[in-house]
Amino acid sequence: MKKLVIISVGYNTAHTIYEQLCNILYSSVDIKYYYSSSPPPTNLEVDLILYSSEYAFERINFRPANVPYIIARRSINYHEIGKLFKLPKYSDVLLVNDSKDSAEETILLLQALGIDHINYYPYYPGIDNYPKLKIAITPGETEHVPGFVNHIIDIKTRLVDITSIIEILTHFDILDKFANILSAKYIQDIIKLIKTGNKLLKDSSKMKERFKTVINNVHDGLIAINKENKISVFNPIAEKIFAQKATKLIGQDSENFLDDTFFQTVNNPRKEGILKLPSHELLISEIPLYAKNSDNGKLFVLKDVSEIHRLEESVRRRLYQEQNIARYDFSHIVGKSPALQKVLSLAQKMAKSDSTVFIQGESGTGKELLAQSIHNASNRSSGPFVAINFAALSETLLESELFGYVEGSFTGAKKGGSSGLFEAAHKGTLFLDEIGDAPLPFQVKLLRVLQERQIRRVGSIKIIPIDVRVIVATNHNLKEHIKAGLMREDLYYRLNVLPIKMPALRERKEDILPLAYNFYKKYKPLSLDAKLYFSNIKICLQNYSWPGNIRELQNVVEYLANICPNEPPQSSDLPEDIKSEIFKTPNDIIDLKEEIFAEIKRCNTLRQPVGRRSLAHKFSVSENKIREVLNVLHEENRIQIGFGKYSLKVI
Numbered sequence: 130m131k132k133l134v135i136i137s138v139g140y141n142t143a144h145t146i147y148e149q150l151c152n153i154l155y156s157s158v159d160i161k162y163y164y165s166s167s168p169p170p171t172n173l174e175v176d177l178i179l180y181s182s183e184y185a186f187e188r189i190n191f192r193p194a195n196v197p198y199i200i201a202r203r204s205i206n207y208h209e210i211g212k213l214f215k216l217p218k219y220s221d222v223l224l225v226n227d228s229k230d231s232a233e234e235t236i237l238l239l240q241a242l243g244i245d246h247i248n249y250y251p252y253y254p255g256i257d258n259y260p261k262l263k264i265a266i267t268p269g270e271t272e273h274v275p276g277f278v279n280h281i282i283d284i285k286t287r288l289v290d291i292t293s294i295i296e297i298l299t300h301f302d303i304l305d306k307f308a309n310i311l312s313a314k315y316i317q318d319i320i321k322l323i324k325t326g327n328k329l330l331k332d333s334s335k336m337k338e339r340f341k342t343v344i345n346n347v348h349d350g351l352i353a354i355n356k357e358n359k360i361s362v363f364n365p366i367a368e369k370i371f372a373q374k375a376t377k378l379i380g381q382d383s384e385n386f387l388d389d390t391f392f393q394t395v396n397n398p399r400k401e402g403i404l405k406l407p408s409h410e411l412l413i414s415e416i417p418l419y420a421k422n423s424d425n426g427k428l429f430v431l432k433d434v435s436e437i438h439r440l441e442e443s444v445r446r447r448l449y450q451e452q453n454i455a456r457y458d459f460s461h462i463v464g465k466s467p468a469l470q471k472v473l474s475l476a477q478k479m480a481k482s483d484s485t486v487f488i489q490g491e492s493g494t495g496k497e498l499l500a501q502s503i504h505n506a507s508n509r510s511s512g513p514f515v516a517i518n519f520a521a522l523s524e525t526l527l528e529s530e531l532f533g534y535v536e537g538s539f540t541g542a543k544k545g546g547s548s549g550l551f552e553a554a555h556k557g558t559l560f561l562d563e564i565g566d567a568p569l570p571f572q573v574k575l576l577r578v579l580q581e582r583q584i585r586r587v588g589s590i591k592i593i594p595i596d597v598r599v600i601v602a603t604n605h606n607l608k609e610h611i612k613a614g615l616m617r618e619d620l621y622y623r624l625n626v627l628p629i630k631m632p633a634l635r636e637r638k639e640d641i642l643p644l645a646y647n648f649y650k651k652y653k654p655l656s657l658d659a660k661l662y663f664s665n666i667k668i669c670l671q672n673y674s675w676p677g678n679i680r681e682l683q684n685v686v687e688y689l690a691n692i693c694p695n696e697p698p699q700s701s702d703l704p705e706d707i708k709s710e711i712f713k714t715p716n717d718i719i720d721l722k723e724e725i726f727a728e729i730k731r732c733n734t735l736r737q738p739v740g741r742r743s744l745a746h747k748f749s750v751s752e753n754k755i756r757e758v759l760n761v762l763h764e765e766n767r768i769q770i771g772f773g774k775y776s777l778k779v780i
């Protein structure tokens with residue numbers, strides 16, 4: 130069996146990389162690992178050496194003659210970085226690693242991933258000038274964290290990234306055999322990441338959004354070409370980008386598929402460039418495979434440029450939220466339906482007052498968007514907008530998070546104590562989301578604070594006055610909650626001062642298409658005309674009940690933009706949930722459908738006029754019923770619907 134040796138400075142890194150590679154290669158390659166305090170024997174038999182970093186390569190003097198080597202490119206351990214999102218903006222932290230280079234490299238990597246709301250200060254053994262900070266972040270090197278730090282965030286050892294793993298597989302000539310496992314592992318990693326994101330969902334749904342941003346960062350197209358210039362890897366994202374199946378291309382000469390323009394794009398010293406395709410633009414990076422000792426082909430990493438813009442936008446948006454700023458105002462609320470316009474005009478009046486607004490509405494109808502808009506139209510707009518989600522905060526955390534605490538008030542309390550979210554909202558607006566989920570014992574305290582407009586930090590006797598405008602939101606029927614003993618009646622009446630109800634999307638069908646166009650333009654700014662894009666599925670979108678409201682519509686548009694990036698989707702391309710609901714046709718329509726279809730066909734053959742009115746007359750049903758039947762036939766792609774007497778045609 131071929132032998133691979135991992136060389137690293139510390140044990141943690143060596144062991145983590147060993148586990149990662151065993152997971153992929155266990156039956157085909159014999160893997161061993163060594164590190165500075167357990168160096169490899171000089172007579173070691175080895176076919177390939179993997180140095181964990183440039184630093185390990187320089188530091189550990191193990192260079193057997195004629196043995197090829199790879200210096201690993203390493204990526205952040207995506208499972209762990211959720212912890213960093215919880216740090217407030219501009220936190221000063223030490224980034225602790227085993228060397229200057231690795232500390233600086235980790236900082237760059239984290240920043241490149243969009244985690245740039247923190248001020249990082251590198252720290253490593255031997256450094257002589259550093260701030261004495263309380264928080265340290267380290268990728269698995271906890272033993273180097275200095276004693277004055279009292280909060281260590283271990284984001285665990287960085288893993289070998291997919292491009293280096295492909296280099297290793299190529300070297301052992303087993304890339305073809307493992308390509309599938311590799312992409313499966315890669316996908317598994319992403320699935321794990323999504324699972325972590327789901328766990329965090331309990332903490333906050335916003336956290337999940339941020340996770341998604343990171344997941345998207347690893348969703349790149351990959352094409353590998355071996356030294357004979359044949360395509361050896363063509364991952365699912367590349368399949369989508371080029372609308373080609375990997376099974377057709379693997380083993381083919383790359384020149385038969387990728388033309389000169391593709392190769393010219395990366396023919397520059399940076400090995401990177403933008404390729405303009407008719408429907409979108411791609412950022413292509415070329416990575417030589419196993420370049421150190423011999424040419425073993427190359428890997429191309431493809432990123433959709435509009436996707437990069439979208440990610441940047443979304444990271445920026447998250448950071449705004451971090452700063453307690455309301456990002457949206459009434460101009461961001463899309464929709465002209467009378468139901469929505471009525472709500473907006475009421476909300477604009479409410480914005481001028483300082484009384485508590487009580488927003489009721491199903492999940493995903495835009496309650497937070499409305500709350501932010503009210504804040505921005507109020508005379509508190511230059512003050513903070515602080516959102517608290519009761520569904521996301523555990524009962525034990527609530528009090529300290531909201532009211533703050535003093536040093537020593539409970540185990541784990543920070544030195545010097547901390548202010549709470551009520552104080553953070555001083556002179557601004559406090560948005561209490563999912564108020565129906567606030568635990569009963571806490572409701573008493575909340576009521577007192579709302580009445581007295583003053584708080585006391587946990588463990589303190591000092592009273593702090595607060596000047597906040599309160600907006601609450603709920604998707605529950607709180608009167609039912611009161612009956613069920615889940616909500617205090619006195620709190621309910623304290624909050625229900627200016628009630629306003631966000632209508633569900635199915636109650637304002639006129640807004641569905643404008644919203645869909647709006648989201649599509651955001652996802653694919655360079656693509657097809659939005660109206661044209663949705664032309665085949667307009668009726669389906671309008672007929673669906675949208676239980677998840679605008680958030681669900683947003684997701685469906687994103688889904689379609691991925692599934693049908695280059696051509697307008699058909700009704701068959703819609704997600705299963707939607708298809709199963711809208712194609713569930715009532716019996717009377719099924720009974721009529723075939724007869725009406727036969728009648729249209731007969732009229733078309735005889736070149737006789739046929740329209741809604743004549744059909745309603747012939748079958749003695751209302752024109753509305755005929756319209757429903759025609760819509761079903763149209764969705765089934767059996768007829769075309771136009772205008773006038775000859776408007777109906779069998780396809």
Ligand SMILES: Nc1ncnc2c1ncn2[C@@H]1O[C@H](COP(=O)(O)OP(=O)(O)OP(=O)(O)O)[C@@H](O)[C@H]1O
Nearest residue numbers: 461462463464491492493494495496497498679680
């Ligand atoms: N009228 C609208 N125009 C454009 N985007 C909208 C509109 N309404 C909602 N959205 C978008 O839909 C998503 C869901 O909105 P939001 O978070 O405000 O809903 P919510 O009712 O507060 O949901 P939940 O009850 O689940 O917290 C957000 O991304 C928001 O920007």
